[in-house]
Amino acid sequence: MTAPPFSRSQLFEGHGVSHGFFSRSGGVSKGSFASLNTGFGSDDTAADVTENRQRCAHALGVTDDRLLTAYQTHSPNILEVDGPWPAAPARADGLVTQRSGLAIGVLAADCMPVLLLSPEAKVIGAAHAGWRGALAGVLENVVAAMEHLGAERAGIKAALGPCLRQHNFEVGLDLLSAFTAKYPESARFFKPGKSDEKRQLDLAGFGAWRLQQAGVTQFDDLDQCTLAAPERYFSYRAMTRDGGSDYGRNLSAIALD
Numbered sequence: 001m002t003a004p005p006f007s008r009s010q011l012f013e014g015h016g017v018s019h020g021f022f023s024r025s026g027g028v029s030k031g032s033f034a035s036l037n038t039g040f041g042s043d044d045t046a047a048d049v050t051e052n053r054q055r056c057a058h059a060l061g062v063t064d065d066r067l068l069t070a071y072q073t074h075s076p077n078i079l080e081v082d083g084p085w086p087a088a089p090a091r092a093d094g095l096v097t098q099r100s101g102l103a104i105g106v107l108a109a110d111c112m113p114v115l116l117l118s119p120e121a122k123v124i125g126a127a128h129a130g131w132r133g134a135l136a137g138v139l140e141n142v143v144a145a146m147e148h149l150g151a152e153r154a155g156i157k158a159a160l161g162p163c164l165r166q167h168n169f170e171v172g173l174d175l176l177s178a179f180t181a182k183y184p185e186s187a188r189f190f191k192p193g194k195s196d197e198k199r200q201l202d203l204a205g206f207g208a209w210r211l212q213q214a215g216v217t218q219f220d221d222l223d224q225c226t227l228a229a230p231e232r233y234f235s236y237r238a239m240t241r242d243g244g245s246d247y248g249r250n251l252s253a254i255a256l257d
Helices: 046-060 131-136 138-148 173-182 184-189 203-213 236-241
Strands: 017-022 067-069 078-080 094-097 103-108 112-118 123-129 157-160 170-172 190-192 198-201 218-221 250-256
Touching: 017 046, 017 112, 046 067, 046 250, 067 250, 078 138, 094 103, 094 138, 103 112, 112 138, 112 203, 112 250, 123 131, 123 138, 123 250, 131 138, 131 173, 131 203, 138 203, 157 203, 170 173, 173 184, 173 190, 173 198, 184 190, 184 203, 203 218
Parallel strands: 067 103, 078 094, 103 123, 157 218
Antiparallel strands: 017 250, 094 123, 103 250, 112 123, 112 157, 170 198, 190 198
């Protein structure tokens, strides 16, 4: 089976994990889902999504039933997992485990995919953080869940994969108000937009700050923008800009060897 291409974080190298931030390349899906769509929540053919996920699992060194992603709802909810789903995927936006040979991942198409590792405790985590989830505390919660499994916050390493970046993330003043109402310091993550009613949100910067506030100081940002490279990554905003009706999902996952 051909392994699809993916990016890695140097922060995790040599620490007994397999991980990857997968692009949209190397799969079998067609049309607007070409080619490595890993999201069953899309209108893509289920058989193609299954094949794509099998390829990703193979690249990570696990069987396809041990590549786990949740039913994501932009929530702050985290689950501890120790084996394959017994039925349909559970609802959560973050997963943590200390089981080797189990790949946990998140799906994204502009939101932040964050992978985490505690080498000493042998605990891993994965978080899906759009602006709603990030503001609700999903990143802080995945750190707390890893701590519950024995990780020390100062020893946790976190890596951020492809997501929507500030120069392409235009938002309204309502988001500025929502962020500053909860965190007044977060005003610095908003730059002026193209009009007085718009701002440019640095969600990646906000996410890094929330992780730092949670005690995670070892942070790697792959600095890739999904909207800036729609030929390489699936992007919800690129789909809406181009008049599409559905979009694929990029997988980011990590497994203890």
